[in-house]
Amino acid sequence: MTAVRTVLGDLPPAELGITDAHDHLFMRSAALPGQDLDDAEAAAAELRRFAALGGRTVVQWSPFGMGRRPAELVELSRATGVQVIAATGLHRAAHYPPGRPERWYPRLADLFVEELTTGLxxxxxxxxxxxxxRAGLIKVAGDFHHLDAHTRTVMTAAAQAHHRTGAPVGVHLEHGSAAADVLELLCAGLGVPPSRVILGHLNRFPDLGAHRAAARAGAFLGFDGPSLANHETDWRLVDTLVSLAGDGHADQLLLGADTTSAAARGNPGLTWLLTRLRPRLVEELGEEFAGAMFVRNPARAFAVEWVAGS
Known part of the structure; x- marks a missing residue:
């Protein structure tokens, strides 16, 4: 059965609606001391504001071992009416206490499959x-302009989990780099279809040639922001999207806020996608294009023909 897997259960892809394709409601990282995202009330308020503007779904990219708080994701989804897609997978090694990811390596593929098919x-x-x-996404991460040993181990496990379940693989590109390396490993090397790969943070590396190459390969291209991490390249976002659409890749583009609550780290919040970015895209390319990026593309990117038994 083709379905999008949310924390409240499976949905027909057509019910996904307007989607923030990349965000974090809860997160804890050893690489970001003092920047934990752990305020359930702030997250609920932000989800309600998003819903009031027509937002229907948020994809939470915080993977295993990073304070996802799955029980609260369920409560937030029920309380706000916003559908939440959760992630399994692992981030870069720097986001965990030293030595911890290595202890998980022997069971990673089974762990990812368990979280996709049984529960977080x-x-x-x-x-x-x-x-x-259950999770509806496998989140992995590249390193800056290369793939280190940790990345290769995690991506190998993610590919195995994909082949066992059909789940999409979302990739954190460190500062938007190494997209070609990721596609070479995941797709050419490990057999994950490019259409099942979602490349995140491409706006942080505004090389249109690299974006076009990833699009020609068949991957989904994720652009997320605004946030303090992205502000130096945010001004190029609309022009980049217009160019990629003009090249025939409008059906591969995804948008996320990656800002969590408006109070977190001084960011403007999920609502910016609908109050500021969407009107710009409508002005530049029309309602049809905006509908593709916010509704139809996420429905295809996160829909899975789940393998029998999963």
């Missing part, structure tokens, strides 16, 4: 109890 672990521990909420 309640704690940042593969031996913790499972919730009933």
């Amino acid at each position: 672990h309640t704690q940042d521990d593969p031996d913790s109890p499972l919730t009933g909420a």
Whole structure:
């Protein structure tokens, strides 16, 4: 059955609606001390503002071991009416305490499959109890302009989990770099179809030639912001999207806020996507294009023909 897997269950892709394709409601990282995202009330308020503007779905890219708080994701989705797609997978090694990811390596593929098919672990521990909420995305990460040993280990496990379930693979590109390396490993090397790969943070590396190459390869291209991490390249975003659409890639483009609550880190919040960016895209390319980026493309990117038994 083709479905989008949310924390409240599977949905027909047509019910996804307007989607923030890349965000973080909860997150904890060893690389970002003092910047934990752990305010459920702020997240709920932001989701309600998003819903009031017509937003229907948020894709939460925080992977295993980074304070996802799956039980609260379920509560937030029920309370606000916003559908939440959760992620399994692992981030870059720098986001975990030293030595911790290595202890998980022997069981990574099974861990990812378990979270996609049975339920997310309640704690940042593969031996913790499972919730009933399942992941709908495998999140992995490249390193800056290269793929280190940790990345290759995690991507190999993610590819195995994809082949066992059909789940899409979302890729954090560090500062938007190494897209070609990622596609070479995941697709050419490990057999993941490019149409099942979502490249994130491309706006942080505004090389239109690299974007076109990734699009020609068949991947989904994720552009996210605004945020303090992206502000130096945000001004190029609309022109980049217009150029890629003009090249025939409008059906491969995804948008995310990647800002969590408006209060977090001084960012403008999810609503910027609909109050500021969407009107610009309508002005430049029309309602049809805006509808593709916010509704139809996410419905295809996150819809899965789930393998029997998953």
